[in-house]
Amino acid sequence: AKQKAQWLADDASIQSLLKQYQSGFTNATDQQMWQSVSSQWSAYKQQTAQIEVVGRATTAAAQTAVRNLVHSSDASFTQLSQTLTTWQKDNMKWANEKLAANASTYSSAQTLGIALLVVLAIVALGIAFMVSRSIKSGVNAVLDRLGSLRDHCATNLQAGIEALAK
Numbered sequence: 001a002k003q004k005a006q007w008l009a010d011d012a013s014i015q016s017l018l019k020q021y022q023s024g025f026t027n028a029t030d031q032q033m034w035q036s037v038s039s040q041w042s043a044y045k046q047q048t049a050q051i052e053v054v055g056r057a058t059t060a061a062a063q064t065a066v067r068n069l070v071h072s073s074d075a076s077f078t079q080l081s082q083t084l085t086t087w088q089k090d091n092m093k094w095a096n097e098k099l100a101a102n103a104s105t106y107s108s109a110q111t112l113g114i115a116l117l118v119v120l121a122i123v124a125l126g127i128a129f130m131v132s133r134s135i136k137s138g139v140n141a142v143l144d145r146l147g148s149l150r151d152h153c154a155t156n157l158q159a160g161i162e163a164l165a166k
Contacts, residue, residue: 002143011045014041018034018037018038018041021034022034026091026098027094029090030087030090030091030094033083033086033087034087034092036083037080037084037087040076040079040080040083041080043076044076044077044080047069047072047073047076047150048070048073050069051066051069051070051073081123100129
């Protein structure tokens with residue numbers, strides 16, 4: 001009874017994991033591997049279901065039947081193990097490929113970001129130069145007018161005021 005409870009718990013756990021994984025396929029091969037593992041697990045369960053029932057019998061014939069059931073399930077278990085190993089290796093390969101692609105994308109984005117910052121700095125310097133040149137030309141015009149007033153108009157104005165005062 002204890003062994004049967006453990007088998008049932010293991011089966012429930014495996015079924016739950018397979019169901020959870022079903023929503024996260026990464027590609028068509030991943031889905032095919034999942035289907036293969038699911039069907040192999042179901043076949044293995046069906047093949048070994050009678051072990052517990054036959055195992056309760058105490059006769060020599062029953063014990064031989066249990067041994068035969070166990071040995072007949074070896075091929076199914078080996079195939080399931082090999083499929084799981086292949087699936088695990090495929091998942092590692094796909095994860096490494098995705099990791100490499102993500103690293104490449106990050107590197108490209110980083111390079112693009114740096115290039116955009118350099119372009120932005122150059123554009124900002126150009127705008128600053130244009131604005132300061134525009135302001136300087138306006139200030140130069142005002143300074144020119146003030147210099148003209150000081151040199152010509154103020155001198156003549158002083159002479160006119162002095163003439164009026166006499």
